[in-house]
Amino acid sequence: MKNLKNIVLSSIAATLLLGINACKPKNAGNAVSADAAIKTYVAPGKYDEFYNFVSGGFSGQMSVYGLPSGRLLKVMPVFSVDPEKGYGFSEETKPMLNTSHGFIPWDDLHHVQLSKTNGEYDGRWVFGNANNTPRVARIDLKTFRTAEIIELPNSAGNHSSPFITENTEYVVAGTRFSVPPDDKNGDVPINTYKQNFKGTISFISVAKEDGKMELAFQIQCPGFNFDLSRAGKGVSNGWFFFSCYNTEQANTLLEVNASQRDKDFIMAVNWKKAEEYLKAGKGRKQAVKYAHNVYNEKTHTATSEIKTEVTVLDSKELKDMCYFFPCPKSPHGCDVSPTGEYIVGSGKLAALIPVFSFDKMIKAIAAKDYIGEFEGIPILKYESVLYGEVKKPGLGPLHTEFDNKGNAYTSMFVSSEVVKWNIKDLKVLDRAPTYYSVGHLCVAGGDTKTPNAKYLVAYNKITKDRYLPTGPELSQSAQLYDITGDKMQLILDFPTIGEPHYAQIVPADLIKNNSLKFYKIDSNENKYVSKGESTTKVVRDGKVVHIYITAIRSHFAPDNIEGIKMGDEVYFHVTNLEQDWDVPHGFAVKGSLNAELLIMPGETQTLKWTPDRVGMFPFYCTDFCSALHQEMSGYVRVSPAGSNVPISYSLGTNLPKDEGLKK
Numbered sequence: 001m002k003n004l005k006n007i008v009l010s011s012i013a014a015t016l017l018l019g020i021n022a023c024k025p026k027n028a029g030n031a032v033s034a035d036a037a038i039k040t041y042v043a044p045g046k047y048d049e050f051y052n053f054v055s056g057g058f059s060g061q062m063s064v065y066g067l068p069s070g071r072l073l074k075v076m077p078v079f080s081v082d083p084e085k086g087y088g089f090s091e092e093t094k095p096m097l098n099t100s101h102g103f104i105p106w107d108d109l110h111h112v113q114l115s116k117t118n119g120e121y122d123g124r125w126v127f128g129n130a131n132n133t134p135r136v137a138r139i140d141l142k143t144f145r146t147a148e149i150i151e152l153p154n155s156a157g158n159h160s161s162p163f164i165t166e167n168t169e170y171v172v173a174g175t176r177f178s179v180p181p182d183d184k185n186g187d188v189p190i191n192t193y194k195q196n197f198k199g200t201i202s203f204i205s206v207a208k209e210d211g212k213m214e215l216a217f218q219i220q221c222p223g224f225n226f227d228l229s230r231a232g233k234g235v236s237n238g239w240f241f242f243s244c245y246n247t248e249q250a251n252t253l254l255e256v257n258a259s260q261r262d263k264d265f266i267m268a269v270n271w272k273k274a275e276e277y278l279k280a281g282k283g284r285k286q287a288v289k290y291a292h293n294v295y296n297e298k299t300h301t302a303t304s305e306i307k308t309e310v311t312v313l314d315s316k317e318l319k320d321m322c323y324f325f326p327c328p329k330s331p332h333g334c335d336v337s338p339t340g341e342y343i344v345g346s347g348k349l350a351a352l353i354p355v356f357s358f359d360k361m362i363k364a365i366a367a368k369d370y371i372g373e374f375e376g377i378p379i380l381k382y383e384s385v386l387y388g389e390v391k392k393p394g395l396g397p398l399h400t401e402f403d404n405k406g407n408a409y410t411s412m413f414v415s416s417e418v419v420k421w422n423i424k425d426l427k428v429l430d431r432a433p434t435y436y437s438v439g440h441l442c443v444a445g446g447d448t449k450t451p452n453a454k455y456l457v458a459y460n461k462i463t464k465d466r467y468l469p470t471g472p473e474l475s476q477s478a479q480l481y482d483i484t485g486d487k488m489q490l491i492l493d494f495p496t497i498g499e500p501h502y503a504q505i506v507p508a509d510l511i512k513n514n515s516l517k518f519y520k521i522d523s524n525e526n527k528y529v530s531k532g533e534s535t536t537k538v539v540r541d542g543k544v545v546h547i548y549i550t551a552i553r554s555h556f557a558p559d560n561i562e563g564i565k566m567g568d569e570v571y572f573h574v575t576n577l578e579q580d581w582d583v584p585h586g587f588a589v590k591g592s593l594n595a596e597l598l599i600m601p602g603e604t605q606t607l608k609w610t611p612d613r614v615g616m617f618p619f620y621c622t623d624f625c626s627a628l629h630q631e632m633s634g635y636v637r638v639s640p641a642g643s644n645v646p647i648s649y650s651l652g653t654n655l656p657k658d659e660g661l662k663k
């Protein structure tokens with residue numbers, strides 16, 4: 001009987017979650033603001049006002065758009081190989097994708113977080129999470145390149161990640177899937193979830209000057225699903241808030257079995273307290289294995305180090321560090337208002353939006369206003385922490401961001417709309433349809449202390465009829481709203497790369513003037529650099545051949561290479577000698593089981609090539625760099641294994657014999 005009820009419940013939930021048609025807004029075409037074209041038009045040659053950093057979801061990348069135009073400016077490779085840029089294919093970048101499991105060419109990037117100083121974006125770095133094989137990446141906004149990736153032990157499904165404190169002291173990451181800790185036997189029956197599975201929150205410290213990340217400590221928590229998170233700020237600085245679902249601790253058919261309870265939890269973590277425990281030596285040193293990968297800008301080379309230890313704080317034993325408060329029902333987003341006073345929980349299956357008060361939470365803790373505890377963690381009383389509830393906001397609340405006028409904006413997946421409400425009186429002020437089924441949304445500066453309330457972007461899961469059909473899969477979509485007035489106004493649709501989850505919008509002025517224009521060739525410390533054509537060479541070392549080659553408009557030096565033999569392992573070390581902005585050269589060779597290289601000015605990158613047959617192999621520059629770009633090419637001659645063709649290489653001198661005589 002119980003099962004039957006569950007199945008009925010589950011199909012109701014499924015209808016609710018999939019019932020997009022039923023809630024499809026009418027007059028889709030008419031919802032666009034009449035002056036949309038003027039508001040989004042950025043004339044040719046003009047810059048956009050904002051950068052929009054958008055997660056790529058299952059593309060594993062992060063993309064950069066200009067707003068309000070919606071122009072795609074760049075796709076930054078992070079967790080997935082990118083043949084366009086040679087990321088993960090060049091010898092220098094391969095170590096970036098190393099993990100304790102080995103080289104992984106893909107992941108699923110859900111959330112982006114810009115670094116902050118005093119609760120405001122500082123334009124230095126943007127962080128992203130790998131959801132599948134738990135990792136956190138830091139991208140340098142001087143180069144728009146991934147600078148560092150750290151793997152997380154004791155973790156699986158790194159979803160509530162990466163969220164940062166108001167001065168970027170920590171990047172925090174919670175497990176979506178609880179698992180047996182890495183140093184315990186994981187070979188246990190799955191239905192021993194309650195006994196053997198644990199959740200983990202990781203605190204990654206970020207060095208002030210250079211952003212270097214270290215896994216500072218982890219907190220071991222009950223085995224739930226930690227979904228999303230936000231740091232406190234202002235009054236609540238020093239705390240973190242995590243939404244938890246599956247507090248039922250189900251291990252199968254979660255859509256039913258993890259939707260039983262009326263309320264799950266938000267976990268509040270006092271991280272200053274955690275720091276005290278850490279200092280006092282209350283942590284347990286645990287043997288683990290995780291990769292820490294760093295791209296060195298001087299050597300243009302990444303290194304990967306496998307680390308073997310982490311300090312774990314136990315939430316069961318260490319008091320006053322973690323608290324639960326109930327939150328209806330299967331909460332997803334967990335967002336903190338600009339002052340830090342309000343915490344908004346978004347229960348995917350809840351018919352209201354609970355708004356919690358930090359002040360009330362602190363008082364409830366002081367008064368020990370508990371309704372019980374879970375694995376040693378006190379559970380605060382819902383009413384004692386609750387500020388109030390937004391009634392009838394819509395269906396399927398997911399995420400909330402804020403403006404600078406005391407308003408909040410919540411995405412409603414099921415009813416496919418953005419709902420604007422007032423934080424003080426919790427009244428719904430406006431609703432705008434999305435096309436369709438909005439997931440995340442972001443307001444310019446919407447998670448900072450002083451949001452810039454000009455634009456809101458909705459990131460939609462389904463586009464249906466919005467764009468020209470492109471086969472079974474349609475592009476995901478972003479929609480731009482002007483939120484300067486009382487009513488939200490839809491002014492633009494633009495397609496996105498992969499599936500967008502969270503995104504952030506930052507004023508262009510914070511970033512655009514710090515952009516690196518080229519790498520200084522004099523400071524290039526790559527082991528295989530050629531700082532000029534005179535130092536290029538081809539060196540045989542047994543069966544390994546190193547080709548030191550340079551690129552400059554419009555030739556490679558050398559461009560005639562002979563003496564390569566079958567069975568050789570060849571490394572093309574290509575240095576781009578240009579010292580000018582926007583003059584990369586590309587490098588590709590016929591039959592190579594590899595991608596191209598795209599080498600920035602002043603940089604050295606290496607392509608590994610194992611010739612598979614005897615013959616002639618052209619190579620060429622792939623990036624149109626000058627009027628004579630088509631001339632920027634060369635040949636490698638491959639001879640049989642036993643051949644006695646000597647190594648030779650040249651540029652401009654290997655002329656036919658008779659022509660040589662004429663000169």
Ligand code: RUQ
Pocket residue numbers: 110111159228332398399438439440501502
């Ligand atoms: S999620 S659509 Cu992976 Cu941030 Cu909410």
Ligand code: CUA
Pocket residue numbers: 551552553554584585586621622623624625626629630632
């Ligand atoms: Cu270099 Cu085209």
